[in-house]
Amino acid sequence: ExxxxxxxxxxxxxxxxxxxxxxxSGFTFSNYAMSWxxxxxxxxxxxxxxxxxxxxxxxxxxxxxxxFTISRDDAKNTLYLQLNSLxxxxxxxxxxAREGSQYYSSADYLSRNYWGQGTQVTVSS
Numbered sequence: 001e002x003x004x005x006x007x008x009x010x011x012x013x014x015x016x017x018x019x020x021x022x023x024x025s026g027f028t029f030s031n032y033a034m035s036w037x038x039x040x041x042x043x044x045x046x047x048x049x050x051x052x053x054x055x056x057x058x059x060x061x062x063x064x065x066x067x068f069t070i071s072r073d074d075a076k077n078t079l080y081l082q083l084n085s086l087x088x089x090x091x092x093x094x095x096x097a098r099e100g101s102q103y104y105s106s107a108d109y110l111s112r113n114y115w116g117q118g119t120q121v122t123v124s125s
Contacts, residue, residue: 009119022079022096030074033099038092050104
């Protein structure tokens with residue numbers, strides 16, 4: 001069965017950094033685009049970033065572009081999100097998800113059927 005396990009979250013001060021990991025199993029990880037999403041307290045789910053199969057193209061929400069970096073290590077079946085210059089508004093539960101194909105598409109959100117349990121990021125002074 002498909003499993004996605006996030007880790008790396010924690011408490012950090014504004015301006016600090018964290019590196020999130022998502023270990024995948026139960027499918028051929030290298031064949032799929034992957035995404036990170038987050039949900040802040042009292043708010044809806046927000047798409048954050050995506051990376052295509054092979055790592056050739058990446059995508060970012062405007063709110064994180066220039067601060068976050070998505071990457072993957074197919075040999076380790078692991079997806080990463082490097083969070084730099086963190087702001088209090090980045091506080092959220094962060095989830096990784098498998099996309100429906102090799103390529104990310106905002107129009108194909110209904111195929112995003114597999115999620116991890118999430119890892120909490122709290123940015124506070």
